[in-house]
Amino acid sequence: xxxxxxxxxxSCPRVVVLSLASDFGCQIQITNFPELLAMVxxxxxxxxxxxxxxxxxxxxxxxxxxGAVTLDEHVRxxxxxxxxxxxxxxxxxxxxxxxxxxxxxxxxxxxxxxLVYGEDATIVKQHRLVPAPVSSVIEVDYRVPGCPIDPAExxxxxxxxxxxxxxxxxxxxxxAACQTIxxxxxxxxxxxxxxxxxxxxxxxxxxxxxxxxxGCRGIAADANLESARRYLREGGFDVKAFDKALEVYxxxxxxxxxxx
Amino acid sequence: MFFKIIDKESIVDLYAGxxxxxxxxxxxxxxxxxxxxxxxxxxxxxxxxxLDYKTSIVPPKKYFLAADERLMRYDRTTGEVYDTEPPLQxxxxxxxxxxxxxxxxxxxxxxxxxxxxxxxxxxxxNTFIVGVSCMPSPxxxxxxxxxxxxxxxxxxxxxxxxxxxxxxxxxxxxxAIVDRYLDAREVTADDTRAFQERTKRFKKALPKRMxxxxxxLLYDAKYDYPLWEDIGKDCLSCGACSVVCPCCYCFDVRDxxxxxxxxxxxxxxxxxxxASEFAxxxxxxxxxxxxADRVRYRFYxxxxxxxxxxxxxxxxxCGRCTTACKAFIDPQRIVKALESEDTPAxxxxxxxxxAQ
Amino acid sequence: MTENxxxxxxxxxxxxxxxxxxxPWPARITSIQQLTPKEKLFELxxxxxxxxxxxxxxxxxxxxxxIFGVGEAPISISSAPSKQGFIELCIREAGTVTSAMHxxxxxxxxxxxxxxxxxxxxxxxxxxxxxxxAGGLGIAxxxxxxxxxxxxxxxxxxxxxLLGARSPKEILFRQxxxxxxxxxxxxxxxxxxxxxxxWDGEVGLVTKLFDALEVDPENTYxxxxxxxxxxxxxxxxxxxxxxxxxxxxxxxxxxMKCGIGKCCHCGVxxxxxxxxxxxxxxxxxxxxxxxx
Numbered sequence: 032x033x034x035x036x037x038x039x040x041x042s043c044p045r046v047v048v049l050s051l052a053s054d055f056g057c058q059i060q061i062t063n064f065p066e067l068l069a070m071v072x073x074x075x076x077x078x079x080x081x082x083x084x085x086x087x088x089x090x091x092x093x094x095x096x097x098g099a100v101t102l103d104e105h106v107r108x109x110x111x112x113x114x115x116x117x118x119x120x121x122x123x124x125x126x127x128x129x130x131x132x133x134x135x136x137x138x139x140x141x142x143x144x145x146l147v148y149g150e151d152a153t154i155v156k157q158h159r160l161v162p163a164p165v166s167s168v169i170e171v172d173y174r175v176p177g178c179p180i181d182p183a184e185x186x187x188x189x190x191x192x193x194x195x196x197x198x199x200x201x202x203x204x205x206x207a208a209c210q211t212i213x214x215x216x217x218x219x220x221x222x223x224x225x226x227x228x229x230x231x232x233x234x235x236x237x238x239x240x241x242x243x244x245x246g247c248r249g250i251a252a253d254a255n256l257e258s259a260r261r262y263l264r265e266g267g268f269d270v271k272a273f274d275k276a277l278e279v280y281x282x283x284x285x286x287x288x289x290x291x
Numbered sequence: 292m293f294f295k296i297i298d299k300e301s302i303v304d305l306y307a308g309x310x311x312x313x314x315x316x317x318x319x320x321x322x323x324x325x326x327x328x329x330x331x332x333x334x335x336x337x338x339x340x341x342l343d344y345k346t347s348i349v350p351p352k353k354y355f356l357a358a359d360e361r362l363m364r365y366d367r368t369t370g371e372v373y374d375t376e377p378p379l380q381x382x383x384x385x386x387x388x389x390x391x392x393x394x395x396x397x398x399x400x401x402x403x404x405x406x407x408x409x410x411x412x413x414x415x416x417n418t419f420i421v422g423v424s425c426m427p428s429p430x431x432x433x434x435x436x437x438x439x440x441x442x443x444x445x446x447x448x449x450x451x452x453x454x455x456x457x458x459x460x461x462x463x464x465x466x467a468i469v470d471r472y473l474d475a476r477e478v479t480a481d482d483t484r485a486f487q488e489r490t491k492r493f494k495k496a497l498p499k500r501m502x503x504x505x506x507x508l509l510y511d512a513k514y515d516y517p518l519w520e521d522i523g524k525d526c527l528s529c530g531a532c533s534v535v536c537p538c539c540y541c542f543d544v545r546d547x548x549x550x551x552x553x554x555x556x557x558x559x560x561x562x563x564x565x566a567s568e569f570a571x572x573x574x575x576x577x578x579x580x581x582x583a584d585r586v587r588y589r590f591y592x593x594x595x596x597x598x599x600x601x602x603x604x605x606x607x608x609c610g611r612c613t614t615a616c617k618a619f620i621d622p623q624r625i626v627k628a629l630e631s632e633d634t635p636a637x638x639x640x641x642x643x644x645x646a647q
Numbered sequence: 648m649t650e651n652x653x654x655x656x657x658x659x660x661x662x663x664x665x666x667x668x669x670x671p672w673p674a675r676i677t678s679i680q681q682l683t684p685k686e687k688l689f690e691l692x693x694x695x696x697x698x699x700x701x702x703x704x705x706x707x708x709x710x711x712x713x714i715f716g717v718g719e720a721p722i723s724i725s726s727a728p729s730k731q732g733f734i735e736l737c738i739r740e741a742g743t744v745t746s747a748m749h750x751x752x753x754x755x756x757x758x759x760x761x762x763x764x765x766x767x768x769x770x771x772x773x774x775x776x777x778x779x780x781a782g783g784l785g786i787a788x789x790x791x792x793x794x795x796x797x798x799x800x801x802x803x804x805x806x807x808x809l810l811g812a813r814s815p816k817e818i819l820f821r822q823x824x825x826x827x828x829x830x831x832x833x834x835x836x837x838x839x840x841x842x843x844x845x846w847d848g849e850v851g852l853v854t855k856l857f858d859a860l861e862v863d864p865e866n867t868y869x870x871x872x873x874x875x876x877x878x879x880x881x882x883x884x885x886x887x888x889x890x891x892x893x894x895x896x897x898x899x900x901x902x903m904k905c906g907i908g909k910c911c912h913c914g915v916x917x918x919x920x921x922x923x924x925x926x927x928x929x930x931x932x933x934x935x936x937x938x939x
Contacts, residue, residue, distance in 0.1 A: 069550035190548050195750035196717040197743045203566045207530035210615060211358045211561060213348040215325040218617060227527060227617060241324055253528035253567045255582065255618075261525070262617045362669050367715040370673025370694070370756035406907035406922065409667050514936055541911035544904055548716040555716045557669075564911060572902050573720075573741035576875055578915075578937055588914065591936065596917035 044092040044193060047078040047116075051098030051105045052132045052162065055081055056179045057123035058097055064182030070189070093118045093192065099125040099132040099162040106160070106168050113169040118192050121165040122185060124178035128249040129283030131178070132162040136282040163283055173198045176230060178247035178280065184232070201232040202252040205244055209235035217243050218266070223273060227262075228254035246280045293466075295458040295475035296482050302449075302456070305421070306337035308472025309383035313419060317354065318385035319344040334385065342386050342449070345428045346611060350391050350537035351384055355398060355414045358534075362410070362557045367548065377410045383419040390431075390607040392422050392445050393438040394537030400601040401540060419464060422448035424489070427496045430610025432623060435501040438607035439493075452485045501626050503604070507595045509629045514587070518628045523583020525618035530563030532620070535611035538593065539563070564589050590625045660701050660762065668907050671713040671758025672698045677733065679753055683817050685741075686784065687749060688725070691734045693759060704728055706792035707766030707898055707926040711906050712736065712744065713758025714751075720744035721903040721913075723787045723925070724762060727794030734759065737787040737819060763906035764925050767792050767896055772868045776804040778860075778890075780881050782811040782853055782873025786819050788898045788925070789872050800832055804866060807834040811853030811873070814841045853877070857884040864889035869929075872898040878939045882929055895929035899938070 048058060058081040061067060078087045094116035100106060113119060124130035135143045140161055144152045165171050173192050175185045191199075205226035209216070212235060217224035226235065226244035230251040237244055250256070263270045278285060297305075309316050320339045322328035329344040331351050349358075363375040387395075402411035422445040433439040441448070446465040450457040458475065460466050469475050533539040543562040548555040562569065565585045570578040579585045593605040606622050613621040661668040673694045680688040693699040709723045720742060726735035740749040751757065769792075777796060781789045796803055808827075812818040818837060827835045836856050838849035849856060853873075869885045871878060878897055885895050901913035901920035913920035916935030918927075932938045 066550040070552075073552055186550060187547060190552055191717065191743075193552075194714070194717055194747050196714070196747040199743050202568055203563070204527060204529040206527070206615075206617075207534050207561070207563055210348065210531045210534040213322065213328075213330040215322055215328040215348070216615070219614070220325060227529065251528075253582075255525075255527045258525050258527050258618050262527075365715050365758075368756070370671075370715060370758055372670055372673070372758070375667045375670050402909065404908075406668065406909070408907075408909055409669075511936075540909070542905075543910070543912075544719060546716055546718045552716065559910075562910070562912075564914070569912060570902060570914070572900050573739065573745060576900075578875075578901070584937075588937070591916075592911070592914060596914065599917040 043073065043075045045075045045077040045088070045090070046093040046095060046189075047087060047091045048076070048095040049078070049080045049087065049097070049108075049112075051096065051108075051126065051165070052101040053098030053123060053125040053130070055097070057125075060179040060182050061185060064186065067182065067186055070186055073193070074189070089115070091116055093120065093189075095120045095122055095189075096126050096165050097121075097123050099129050100165060100168055101132055101135075101160055101162045102158050103160060104158065109165060109168045118172050119165075119169065120173045120175065120188065120192060121171045122175040122180050124176060124247050124249070124280050125162075126165045127174045127176045128280055129162050129164045130247075130280055133164075133280070133282040134162075134278060136161050136286050137278055167283070174200055176200075176248040177233060181233065200252075201230055203231050204251045204254050205229050205231045205233070205235055205238075205248075207231065208233075209238050209244075212239060214238045218262075218268075223263075223268060223276065225273075225276060227259045228256055228277070230254075246277055248280075250277070250281050250284050292459055292461045294478045295460060295469060295473070296452075296478055297456050297458055297473050297475050299454055299456065301473055301475075302340065302342065303337040304472050304474065305468070306334065306340065306385070308468050309385065309419065309421075311472075312468065313381045313383040315380060316383045316385060317351075318342075318421075319347055322348070331384075331386075340385060342423050343451075344386070345425075346388075346430075346609060346614075348611075349535055350394060350609065350611065351387050352391075352394065352398060352537050352540070354382060354384055354418060355395065355411055356402070356540055356542070356561075357414075359558055359560050360410055362544070362559055364554060364556050366554050368553060375409075377413045379413070379417070381417045381419070382414075383421065385421040386423045387420055387445065388425045388609075389422065389441040390433045390438045390609045391537050392420065392441045393433075393436075394607045394609070395420075396444045397538050397597070397601070397603055397605060397607075398540055399444075400603070401597075419468075420445040420447075422459075424448075424450040424493070426493060427498070428610060430613040432498060432501065432608030432610065434494075434497045434608070435503060436604060436606050436608045438609075439497060450486060450489060452482065452489060455482075457482060457486045457489075501623070503594075503626065506604070506626065506629065507598050510591060510595050513629055514591075518631075519583045519587045522586050522620055522624070522628065523581055525620060526565060526582040526586045527616075527618050528565050528567065528582050528585070529617075530565050531615040531617075532612040533563035533565065533589075534561060535615045537607060537609055537611070538605040541569075564592070586620060590622070593622075594625075660698075660703070663701050664698065668760070669905070671711065671719070671760045673756050674734070674759045676751055676753050676755050676757065679751070682737065682819050682821075685817075686737060686739045686819060688820075689736045689738060689748070689751075690726075691736065691757065691759065692732060693734070694756075699732055702734075702762065704734075704762035704791075705766035705769060706795045707788050708762040708764050709788070709903065709906075709925060710734065710736070710759050710761035710763065711903070712738075712748065713760070714744050714747045715756075715758060717747045718744050719758075719760070719904065720748075721763075721901075721906070721921070723791070723898070725787050725790040725794075727791055727798055729795065729798045735790075737784070737790065739784050760906060763903065764921055765923060767870060767898075767926050769795060773799075773802045774804070776863055776867040777806045778809070778862060778867055778869045778885070779807065780809045780811075780853055780869070780871045780873070780885075782877045782881075783813065783817070784819070785871075785873030785877070785898070786810065787872075789870060790820060792870060797833075805834065805863075806832070807860065808836070809853055809856045809860075810835070810837045811856075811877075812837070812839050814839050815843050815846045815848075852880070854880050854884050857888070860888070862888040862890070864891070867894065869895040870898070871895065875900070875939075878932075882939070892930040892933065893928045896926055897929060897932050897939075898926045899924050899932075901925065
């Protein structure tokens with residue numbers, strides 16, 4: 032739950048940036064964004080896991096979280112964060128959808144552990160969880176999807192959060208944005224593309240560089256997977272390959288849908 | 292309106308003339324990503340023009356209602372609003388098909404009515420339109436919507452007579468261009484005969500006309516029929532149809548701030564009534580929660596809503612949505628579904644029309 | 648059936664000023680009153696004096712409220728047309744813009760566009776009995792009408808106001824209305840779904856208040872605003888009292904974005920709430936798809 036008043040009183044909100052299971056790519060992405068320096072005057076970057084060696088402060092207003100939940104220690108940390116921060120922002124595919132770490136969920140966790148850690152698997156066994164997005168553990172106020180995130184989207188969202196505006200995450204698939212910039216459709220040219228069901232908001236970046244969408248922003252809330260698969264079947268495309276490609280960033284959600 | 296004849300090659304002179312008179316010349320050109328596709332873009336040399344194109348990915352509506360238009364800037368601290376005018380740039384738009392010109396006329400009804408849209412108006416007034424004749428593609432249904440012919444809404448119109456153009460000169464501006472830049476000759480009886488022949492060939496190539504006389508009434512009568520559920524199950528809610536539709540014009544408004552949060556911009560961007568958010572109000576109440584509700588609304592607006600308001604159906608049969616929709620939902624399918632004898636459960640099934 | 652054309656309609660102010668209808672005018676928040684845990688009443692004053700003077704509204708019209716940097720949201724005007732120079736907006740913290748609005752303080756600057764839409768047919772209603780029914784936040788546009796009737800009370804017959812809310816804490820303008828309950832010139836009744844210990848009013852849906860109501864159907868205009876589910880039931884009660892379909896007026900909440908019939912977000916059947924409404928006669932509404 033957003034504690035608007037806590038933010039209201041803080042003239043210069045204290046922001047912490049922390050990582051769960053990820054490759055820190057989204058944090059690095061933020062450092063690549065010169066405009067963010069202009070924001071530094073309006074926020075107090077109390078703690079930045081990537082850039083500071085100091086301990087995380089006891090109190091802060093905004094928590095920016097990168098990475099998927101993969102350890103029970105992450106769960107405890109997130110619960111603490113939720114109690115402390117007025118605003119929680121999840122950034123990047125790992126934190127928003129479970130992302131690439133979520134792929135572990137396509138199989139059995141024990142097998143995956145044995146495969147990765149071999150004889151040392153017993154050491155990690157007790158603490159490992161099936162990778163999951165932050166929102167599966169605590170309530171998340173704002174999400175910046177993508178792998179990696181677009182730092183401009185992140186800074187714009189941080190501004191909205193500081194103004195107290197509610198999250199307005201895109202819900203529709205990518206096709207409209209892709210057609211708007213007049214990319215010849217991949218499907219019509221006989222090539223598979225996940226844009227058909229993937230959340231819009233990236234401006235069809237990959238497609239404009241003639242690469243098909245890989246689904247890094249997650250499955251769109253409005254997406255119609257059944258109809259998409261029907262289209263594939265009727266067009267002679269490989270439905271299994273489509274589902275497999277979808278798993279790269281969306282295993283957690285695909286499993287959730289299967290469970291429900 | 293008067294008529295002239297110019298050589299096929301004179302298109303170079305027409306381009307040169309327009310390039311001299313207007314800040315920008317745009318027209319159909321090959322997509323750099325795939326030569327099978329055409330899009331409207333800036334023309335730097337007459338040889339780039341593809342006047343024999345079938346269709347463009349996005350219609351020329353983008354020059355009147357931009358996909359992303361900055362409406363204004365503001366200072367967040369003082370509330371001062373500035374830069375509320377669109378850029379005053381003149382543009383010549385070459386190669387617009389009759390269907391797309393008819394679509395622009397429909398947009399005029401909406402954006403230049405008693406509540407005038409100042410942005411649209413500026414673009415419209417500063418654009419010189421050159422229409423061009425075409426031959427029907429398999430996806431075309433313009434004749435069903437009376438959009439296969441156009442008598443206004445352009446400055447100049449070029450009809451292809453093989454080795455020459457039959458030129459319709461409609462505006463004073465167009466007459467000046469012809470006078471100044473083109474080596475045009477008078478129309479002979481032969482030319483007129485050739486023009487008639489061309490028109491005949493065009494008409495013959497058109498598909499069978501759909502009878503739409505009953506459509507608005509039928510739509511109202513069958514509004515609660517199960518056919519909509521059937522079509523709704525297919526809709527991908529992607530909104531690609533709205534983007535490529537020359538008659539779709541709905542938009543969303545978005546604000547962005549500078550990094551330091553002091554100044555901001557307000558934009559309007561293309562939207563689609565197929566998005567679940569479109570008709571949602573505060574506290575998450577949604578007047579069209581299901582995809583079926585939204586597809587039904589989209590076509591209702593086209594076939595009944597605008598027909599009731601402005602006397603026209605918001606479709607010119609350009610066929611772009613037929614190509615863009617991966618769920619095979621297009622006007623033909625809707626019309627067929629509404630006209631089908633009702634065993635309501637089977638009405639509106641897939642490939643009712645439009646599937647290629 | 649005649650479609651009513653009010654003296655002041657959408658974008659009239661803009662036409663008068665020759666201004667761009669998408670341009671918001673800076674306005675200062677002059678006071679904020681917390682009405683309920685989720686709703687605040689904001690009083691605003693347009694900064695530019697010439698615009699302020701040109702801004703005239705009828706009860707039932709709305710404005711587009713800008714929070715610069717966040718966006719716009721349509722909000723019905725709660726103040727009476729007679730309250731010149733100030734505009735009152737009753738806002739629930741619910742969406743992107745309204746949650747940002749709730750963070751604003753007195754003295755802060757927002758933007759206003761409007762007034763837009765077709766309000767209640769006040770001139771037509773003059774000389775008649777009035778029956779107003781509001782549920783929850785639906786009182787926001789009706790408050791303007793109530794205030795206007797109050798200003799010209801002698802012009803009207805019997806005025807009945809029925810208010811429904813979820814709980815006593817959620818009744819908007821409660822202090823003011825509590826006093827009205829003892830007035831002779833207004834018959835004001837309230838009901839809540841969930842009473843608290845101090846509640847001495849009715850309990851149940853607002854339709855319950857119709858049972859004991861005496862209505863002169865030949866001479867009464869009805870006005871309804873509330874959550875989407877409410878309309879059908881309240882209209883049914885009014886119809887039971889024999890009110891004509893074209894003397895019942897409903898005010899709709901839709902997602903008006905542009906205010907001038909362009910963006911399509913507020914489409915109801917073949918009409919737009921922003922220019923044809925948000926106030927419709929029940930006759931019009933019953934002929935619109937997805938209206939009720």
